Amino acid sequence: MNKIETTAPGGSRLIWVIALVFVCLGAGYSLLTPIFENSDETLHYPFVKHLADGEGLPLAIPDQLWGQEGTQPPLYYALVAAGTFWLDTDNLPELLQRNPHWLFTEVRARLNDNQNLVLHGPFDAFPFHRAALAVQIGRAWSLLFGLLTVIFTFLLARWLFPAHWPVAVTATTLTAFTPQFLRVSATVSNDSLSAALTTLAVLLAFKLTAPAPASRRSDFWPPLLLGLVAGLAVLTKLSSLSTLALVVFIVFWRQFFLSEVHQSPGPKLGRWLVLIGLMVIALTGWWFWRNYQLYGEWFATETHLNLAGRGYITPAQVWNLRAEAERAYWATFGWGQIRLPEWVYQLFFWFSRIGLLGLLIGLVGRVAQFPQKRPLPLSLGHVHLEHIIILMGWAALNLALYLRWVMEVGSVSHTRLVFPAIAAISLLLAVGWHALLPPRLHGWFSGGLAALLVTLNIYSLGWLLAPAFTPDSERGAAEMAPLAPLDVTFPDKLQLVGGAVSGPAQTAAGNIVTIHADWRVLASMDKNYSVSAVLLAPDGAVLTHRETYPGLGLRPTRYLSPGQTFTDHYPLRLETEVEQPIIARAVIGLFDFESETRAGLPAVDAAGNSVTPVVGRVKLVPSTWPAYRPALTTQVDFGEVIRLTGYDFDAQSGELTLYWQVLAPPGRDYTLFIHLLDATGAIVAQADAPPTHNVYPTGWWAADETIAGTHRLPLTADTVAVRLGLYDPATGARLPVGQSSLPVQDNGVQIPVGE
Numbered sequence: 038m039n040k041i042e043t044t045a046p047g048g049s050r051l052i053w054v055i056a057l058v059f060v061c062l063g064a065g066y067s068l069l070t071p072i073f074e075n076s077d078e079t080l081h082y083p084f085v086k087h088l089a090d091g092e093g094l095p096l097a098i099p100d101q102l103w104g105q106e107g108t109q110p111p112l113y114y115a116l117v118a119a120g121t122f123w124l125d126t127d128n129l130p131e132l133l134q135r136n137p138h139w140l141f142t143e144v145r146a147r148l149n150d151n152q153n154l155v156l157h158g159p160f161d162a163f164p165f166h167r168a169a170l171a172v173q174i175g176r177a178w179s180l181l182f183g184l185l186t187v188i189f190t191f192l193l194a195r196w197l198f199p200a201h202w203p204v205a206v207t208a209t210t211l212t213a214f215t216p217q218f219l220r221v222s223a224t225v226s227n228d229s230l231s232a233a234l235t236t237l238a239v240l241l242a243f244k245l246t247a248p249a250p251a252s253r254r255s256d257f258w259p260p261l262l263l264g265l266v267a268g269l270a271v272l273t274k275l276s277s278l279s280t281l282a283l284v285v286f287i288v289f290w291r292q293f294f295l296s297e298v299h300q301s302p303g304p305k306l307g308r309w310l311v312l313i314g315l316m317v318i319a320l321t322g323w324w325f326w327r328n329y330q331l332y333g334e335w336f337a338t339e340t341h342l343n344l345a346g347r348g349y350i351t352p353a354q355v356w357n358l359r360a361e362a363e364r365a366y367w368a369t370f371g372w373g374q375i376r377l378p379e380w381v382y383q384l385f386f387w388f389s390r391i392g393l394l395g396l397l398i399g400l401v402g403r404v405a406q407f408p409q410k411r412p413l414p415l416s417l418g419h420v421h422l423e424h425i426i427i428l429m430g431w432a433a434l435n436l437a438l439y440l441r442w443v444m445e446v447g448s449v450s451h452t453r454l455v456f457p458a459i460a461a462i463s464l465l466l467a468v469g470w471h472a473l474l475p476p477r478l479h480g481w482f483s484g485g486l487a488a489l490l491v492t493l494n495i496y497s498l499g500w501l502l503a504p505a506f507t508p509d510s511e512r513g514a515a516e517m518a519p520l521a522p523l524d525v526t527f528p529d530k531l532q533l534v535g536g537a538v539s540g541p542a543q544t545a546a547g548n549i550v551t552i553h554a555d556w557r558v559l560a561s562m563d564k565n566y567s568v569s570a571v572l573l574a575p576d577g578a579v580l581t582h583r584e585t586y587p588g589l590g591l592r593p594t595r596y597l598s599p600g601q602t603f604t605d606h607y608p609l610r611l612e613t614e615v616e617q618p619i620i621a622r623a624v625i626g627l628f629d630f631e632s633e634t635r636a637g638l639p640a641v642d643a644a645g646n647s648v649t650p651v652v653g654r655v656k657l658v659p660s661t662w663p664a665y666r667p668a669l670t671t672q673v674d675f676g677e678v679i680r681l682t683g684y685d686f687d688a689q690s691g692e693l694t695l696y697w698q699v700l701a702p703p704g705r706d707y708t709l710f711i712h713l714l715d716a717t718g719a720i721v722a723q724a725d726a727p728p729t730h731n732v733y734p735t736g737w738w739a740a741d742e743t744i745a746g747t748h749r750l751p752l753t754a755d756t757v758a759v760r761l762g763l764y765d766p767a768t769g770a771r772l773p774v775g776q777s778s779l780p781v782q783d784n785g786v787q788i789p790v791g792e
Contacts, residue, residue, distance in 0.1 A: 348447020
């Protein structure tokens, strides 16, 4: 027989340590996540406000702030409204100003890149006031309900597994410190109250159906209490009808099948079920009748889905998205787009699979020994199979409801809907883990898990959430690029005082280029202006661009102060494939996103001249370098840095294509001179231009590259040859010709015309 771990040193105080750490971390999530930057919080709080303002229950009709959440049962919202009705929250529209450049659930290349759905300013800054304070109070209510879930998980674990203290500690720790549950518990949302009431209902169902002395048995108050808690759960979230089903199942199972609970279960079971049902109907019947009267359906689910928007997916598609669903269960922040490093999700994946494996091994052994009613194998003695079955049914029921929901809405990111069963999931994993461990390691495992999860939450707070909603103040060393001083003003409001562009030395499709801009605020603004960051090809074509409010969404111009300076970084992903190397210009603009034309505001320099605000240039190359095959090959070296390897010449069109090989980086921009010669050697025409015109100046050429440039020559009837060479336009000095397979004259080579 394995050692029974009924207690632990200081065990009775351990739950309060876990609770304290839970509250501290939850407060961190509440304070570091700006108002309305938790998923669906923009919908849940308006419901609260409607009640707090004395307007009664909202109607679930289109174009209302609460959207589909108007179909939700009212208990959670009424509790929060009771704590916030005294506040003046009429500034809510200011808090709900949308960021038009929000990137939805797209995972950003830069952590603080338009993560904010709404705009933030002095109206929601600490110390909170008015509507922002009401939201924080609502989050505090949610945190309280999350804390109750943690405590009920601990009590349930101690009731189900009294011989295994570490299982209770591990399960409670996992519930308390799962980052996503902490995040949900710091959100204005009914999810944490639903989880608390469901866990309490299961705990009571087990305790109230336990054997008791005849003098303390009652057929009246216990079922009414169960009905009360189940009814309150249904009044919190419609999916909590599963809580009622779970309570009924536990009562039925324990009273009908377990002879030690009651020798004549039939009459008592009937009375219990009737009393539970009557209490639930008394609490919730009016709500379902209201739904039927307003929407023509008892549950209002069709109304909810019609307002939320449908997006059907099949079970097979859900299965293919299972990894994303697991990420959303463990930790995704904001609206699901702020993520932990992928290796952390892999750790959660394998860690949970180990727990399920241990549970499976224990179940197989227990079922094999079922007739003898022996305990589970390995180190888990005295664990009732009945308890494991009920926990599995609890988790499976909520997973089935989640599956049905995601099939209707087409998104697996709502894994928080499984949290009414988080206690069951945590308990099952804890049982599995401890089943695989020798008893001497149980306490160490529980402590190690707690330390790991707390560390992960601290990392999430300090290195994910805080930076995600904090605008840059200056450039970091890793992204420093030579800053070009500028003096460009946009209608006396914002001044561009410096700029640069950084990225890979050779940028190809799929790479990210970052444009840097240093700004100075010249005057207060009554509008939120948008910045455009663009990469332009030499011919002016837009290669890639993006639009954002300053500060990547975190510095709306309405709330900037005159004299304020800041640095912005605008990452752009190059999606366009270029056919040959080019040098693109990085250009910054300013415009009014709300205007009909969205035309850019004029930019002027210090002299008042209109200018194009070019802040830098970047080299773009094709993913696969072109393979050139000149019709005529040559070998002419210019200054030991550039070699002419061949040319094509079309006498009809006058097009001359030259092929260059880079021996060493030229380091400066050279110009190609082309002289058209007559039979006497006199120049009859001239066509000077960079070797690739202005597409790819030689100053950007790198060793071992091969470049082609085409030139249209002004041929005349007297033209018999072409002389060409390279020179520095700043000094006029020509690059000397070294070895050459063509005739050389005056540091130029001659190509015959017509051969």
